[in-house]
Amino acid sequence: MTATSQIVSKDSIFVQEFARLSTPELANRYSSLLEIDNQPDFQLSIHKWEDLNFGELTFCYDLVKSNLKKMYSQSTVGWSSRKKKAEMKEFGLLYILLRHHSNLQGFISFMITIEEDELVVYCYELHLSSNIRNKGLGHILLDKMESIGRQERICKTMLTVFSANPALLFYTRHDYNPAEHSLTERKLRNGTVKLPSYYILEKKLL
Numbered sequence: 001m002t003a004t005s006q007i008v009s010k011d012s013i014f015v016q017e018f019a020r021l022s023t024p025e026l027a028n029r030y031s032s033l034l035e036i037d038n039q040p041d042f043q044l045s046i047h048k049w050e051d052l053n054f055g056e057l058t059f060c061y062d063l064v065k066s067n068l069k070k071m072y073s074q075s076t077v078g079w080s081s082r083k084k085k086a087e088m089k090e091f092g093l094l095y096i097l098l099r100h101h102s103n104l105q106g107f108i109s110f111m112i113t114i115e116e117d118e119l120v121v122y123c124y125e126l127h128l129s130s131n132i133r134n135k136g137l138g139h140i141l142l143d144k145m146e147s148i149g150r151q152e153r154i155c156k157t158m159l160t161v162f163s164a165n166p167a168l169l170f171y172t173r174h175d176y177n178p179a180e181h182s183l184t185e186r187k188l189r190n191g192t193v194k195l196p197s198y199y200i201l202e203k204k205l206l
């Protein structure tokens, strides 16, 4: 066995063991990390997707649909409700829900997984209701996911974002840069620059 394959198999075991943690175990493991210091009316909670109730899953799906359906439809990917619903229930996917008092207002979903032979935290979705944007709450959710990664000694986080999404600026301001395997801009013969449909971004955590 080569050194690389030993690392990969050690990482795969970690991914599998991490995915087996229950929601109460996750809540206990990250209880202090999920506290919000400067926004006392907002609360965070962590869940395996299997432990979200119907109302929570519907809230998350509806938010994704209203924020991204148009961008999916206009991209090379296309929108499929069936595929998006299946993607939101992938094995190992975790959700941090954001509530204002008891009202759901947003969420981040992510998975600890192996991407390009590296152990990473992969962010699947980050969405806030439109009325609570630009108050620093997106930053808090992203920061919590990154802190979980650091606590688990994971070196990198990754995500996919449409080039047409204004959230691209939000991520670049949070030190996310295109991964080596990301699609990139192409310069056409007439000089115009053609953006890819989406970028794969990454950020070093450690």
Ligand SMILES: CC(C)(COP(=O)(O)OP(=O)(O)OC[C@H]1O[C@@H](n2cnc3c(N)ncnc32)[C@H](O)[C@@H]1OP(=O)(O)O)[C@@H](O)C(=O)NCCC(=O)NCCS
Binding pocket: 067, 125, 126, 127, 128, 129, 132, 133, 134, 135, 136, 137, 138, 139, 140, 160, 161, 162, 165, 167, 170, 173
């Ligand atoms: C992308 C998204 C999650 C960002 O969340 P957000 O809460 O609006 O972002 P933040 O408030 O943390 O940061 C945005 C800007 O708000 C302002 N801001 C940050 N903290 C603030 C505060 N305490 N008070 C007021 N404004 C603040 C800043 O201008 C900040 O930009 P800067 O940090 O670059 O200066 C949110 O806009 C969203 O849900 N978008 C739609 C869904 C989407 O496209 N998701 C991405 C899918 S890949």
